[in-house]
Amino acid sequence: MAGKAAVVTGGASGLGEATARLMAAEGAQVLLADIQDERGAAVAAAIGGEAVYQHCDVTSEDEVAALVDGAVAAFGRLDVMVNNAGIIGAHGAIDEVDLAEYEFTMSVLLRSVLLGCKHAARVMKPQHSGAIVNTTSVAGVQGGLGPHVYAAAKSGVIGLTRNVAAELGAWSIRVNAIAPGKMVTPMNAAALVGDPDALEETYAAFADRTALRGRIGVADDIAQAALWLASDEAGFVSGHTLVVDGGLTTGSREAVAPGEHGRWAARRDLAREGGRSGLPT
Numbered sequence: 024m025a026g027k028a029a030v031v032t033g034g035a036s037g038l039g040e041a042t043a044r045l046m047a048a049e050g051a052q053v054l055l056a057d058i059q060d061e062r063g064a065a066v067a068a069a070i071g072g073e074a075v076y077q078h079c080d081v082t083s084e085d086e087v088a089a090l091v092d093g094a095v096a097a098f099g100r101l102d103v104m105v106n107n108a109g110i111i112g113a114h115g116a117i118d119e120v121d122l123a124e125y126e127f128t129m130s131v132l133l134r135s136v137l138l139g140c141k142h143a144a145r146v147m148k149p150q151h152s153g154a155i156v157n158t159t160s161v162a163g164v165q166g167g168l169g170p171h172v173y174a175a176a177k178s179g180v181i182g183l184t185r186n187v188a189a190e191l192g193a194w195s196i197r198v199n200a201i202a203p204g205k206m207v208t209p210m211n212a213a214a215l216v217g218d219p220d221a222l223e224e225t226y227a228a229f230a231d232r233t234a235l236r237g238r239i240g241v242a243d244d245i246a247q248a249a250l251w252l253a254s255d256e257a258g259f260v261s262g263h264t265l266v267v268d269g270g271l272t273t274g275s276r277e278a279v280a281p282g283e284h285g286r287w288a289a290r291r292d293l294a295r296e297g298g299r300s301g302l303p304t
């Protein structure tokens with residue numbers, strides 16, 4: 024990442040914070056953006072060096088445009104745009120979804136990514152280089168893993184990523200997405216424990232609810248994926264959604280002992296006969 028200029032939205036907390044820290048540690052100049060100004064400024068100060076913080080509400084086109092311009096003003100270019108800021112948003116049964124909450128959730132989770140891609144492309148196209156990394160979710164990959172509007176927005180991010188990648192390849196710009204599984208972050212701490220800083224309790228709550236025994240998803244797992252997608256090592260990867268979920272979407276189930284999941288193994292004899300009734304014996 025040495026010599027690369029990166030913007031990370033949602034950089035004050037969780038996955039964005041870990042991504043900003045790791046990219047900076049790997050030599051990037053990082054501009055963090057968020058609406059939690061105190062927290063964001065503290066993260067930038069802790070990173071030190073050339074890391075800077077800028078307020079940006081990703082639902083505002085003016086502020087996203089100003090963010091990209093801020094990176095160019097600070098670093099002279101923009102190599103990496105991480106569109107990561109997010110919330111859980113509208114929830115409840117489908118017959119109860121509130122439309123105002125729907126609009127707000129979509130603007131934070133999907134319209135924001137469109138704006139991030141739009142303004143990053145404005146700067147990256149003349150450079151004929153750049154990497155955009157959008158944060159989606161396993162809820163955008165598989166049903167039942169998040170609230171309806173969240174799932175719809177995150178599916179939209181995957182489609183948008185593919186389509187924008189198809190256009191921007193002509194400018195040698197790569198566009199990819201990361202679909203995190205269940206990660207220990209302030210977002211989940213707030214949703215699960217009611218306190219965004221209760222990371223230890225969240226970790227404990229996830230401990231026996233993992234599909235990969237002995238392993239719980241943490242922010243650095245996503246930071247490592249973002250680092251790779253943003254780096255030249257992923258130079259031939261574009262339009263891809265990288266699932267980082269400890270195997271959750273493989274059909275694996277959480278909190279299952281070794282051997283317990285063997286649905287097919289346990290029915291071996293019957294399974295072998297399945298579909299053979301019409302065959303000659």
Ligand SMILES: NC(=O)c1ccc[n+]([C@@H]2O[C@H](COP(=O)([O-])OP(=O)(O)OC[C@H]3O[C@@H](n4cnc5c(N)ncnc54)[C@H](O)[C@@H]3O)[C@@H](O)[C@H]2O)c1
Pocket residue numbers: 032033034035036037038039056057058059079080081082107108109110111131158159160161202203204205206207208209210211
């Ligand atoms: N934690 C998980 O398990 C998980 C799983 C899948 C996807 N994700 C996605 O990862 C991303 C980051 O989530 P996280 O878990 O790190 O949560 P987090 O709450 O720790 O961090 C999200 C950050 O986004 C910021 N933000 C929210 N609305 C904003 C806005 N309008 N403008 C600018 N910043 C805004 C928040 O202030 C916060 O700092 C989100 O897009 C989330 O949907 C998280």
